[in-house]
Amino acid sequence: MSLIEWVELPDLGDERGSLVVIESNKNIPFDVKRLYYIFNTQSDIPRGFHAHKELHQIAFCLKGKCKMVMDSGMEKQEVWLENSNKGLRIPPLIWHEMHDFSDDCILLVVASDHYKESDYIRGYDEFLKEIHKPFIHPLSDVKTQKIGLNTRVWQYSVILAGAKIGDNCNICAHTLIENEVIVGNNVTVKSGVFIWDGITLQDNVFIGPCVTFTNDKKPRSKQYPENFPQTIVEKGASIGANATILPGINIGQNALIGAGAVVTKDVPANAIVVGNPAIIKGYVE
Ligand code: T46
Numbered sequence: 001m002s003l004i005e006w007v008e009l010p011d012l013g014d015e016r017g018s019l020v021v022i023e024s025n026k027n028i029p030f031d032v033k034r035l036y037y038i039f040n041t042q043s044d045i046p047r048g049f050h051a052h053k054e055l056h057q058i059a060f061c062l063k064g065k066c067k068m069v070m071d072s073g074m075e076k077q078e079v080w081l082e083n084s085n086k087g088l089r090i091p092p093l094i095w096h097e098m099h100d101f102s103d104d105c106i107l108l109v110v111a112s113d114h115y116k117e118s119d120y121i122r123g124y125d126e127f128l129k130e131i132h133k134p135f136i137h138p139l140s141d142v143k144t145q146k147i148g149l150n151t152r153v154w155q156y157s158v159i160l161a162g163a164k165i166g167d168n169c170n171i172c173a174h175t176l177i178e179n180e181v182i183v184g185n186n187v188t189v190k191s192g193v194f195i196w197d198g199i200t201l202q203d204n205v206f207i208g209p210c211v212t213f214t215n216d217k218k219p220r221s222k223q224y225p226e227n228f229p230q231t232i233v234e235k236g237a238s239i240g241a242n243a244t245i246l247p248g249i250n251i252g253q254n255a256l257i258g259a260g261a262v263v264t265k266d267v268p269a270n271a272i273v274v275g276n277p278a279i280i281k282g283y284v285e
Pocket residue numbers: 034036038047048049057059090109114115
């Protein structure tokens with residue numbers, strides 16, 4: 001993906017010279033609340049080294065040139081600013097650095113907001129944390145603080161305070177995760193899944209839509225087992241839509257549970273199980 005996006009302004013000049021116009025919300029795609037310009041720079045003294053949280057900016061090099069490094073945290077691109085009517089967009093959450101200023105460089109920057117030091121992210125580690133922080137949809141109710149980087153939690157999901165969720169997971173809309181639950185990294189939980197106390201999903205597990213977990217062998221209203229049986233879905237296993245997993249089951253690494261299966265006993269690693277009660281139909285290669 002290109003991090004370099006230009007805003008080109010027409011030169012309305014004639015034989016008398018050039019004339020370029022900057023207009024908020026017309027040729028500049030935001031409300032311009034501030035302008036600043038940078039000059040008298042030195043070629044061996046770089047500037048920038050920060051990202052903004054919300055600020056949008058466009059930088060025009062009115063005279064001379066300088067190099068801009070743009071860094072999304074995933075990739076880095078460099079570009080020369082050397083054209084007075086071709087501005088480089090500096091969107092929020094892009095780490096940027098200015099290098100190799102020519103002696104005559106004059107840089108004009110238009111900005112979408114007034115100066116606020118609180119909008120700056122001036123440490124690179126802090127920047128990486130910010131761009132990889134989990135996405136929690138505002139319509140979800142997430143109480144746990146233990147949610148890993150790059151994890152996404154969607155609408156109408158409820159996650160209780162004791163749950164631990166790893167990195168890079170996708171917890172789809174309409175899910176519930178109780179307290180004594182551990183979810184590893186790279187786990188997908190599709191919609192309509194409730195993960196009760198005592199259930200562990202290890203790394204790379206896939207839970208299909210409306211899979212039903214259980215954690216009480218003899219359920220009676222208002223009577224609770226002393227300890228919930230532990231159900232473990234081991235690394236890389238996948239459970240198809242609408243399967244039912246009875247309490248205290250171990251599903252081995254990379255196992256595949258067919259859609260609608262009712263799993264009543266442990267499933268060995270790599271096994272493919274289907275039906276009610278689920279039986280082994282083969283093994284994944
Ligand atoms: C950016 C790049 C491209 C203010 O008080 N008001 C202002 O509007 C600005 C822009 C700066 N300042 C103060 C803050 C610092 O004490 O001026 C001092 C120098 O700013 P800074 O070190 O951030 O300058 P640069 O060249 O590293 O970065 C500037 C902009 O600050 C920044 O928003 O994106 O140019």
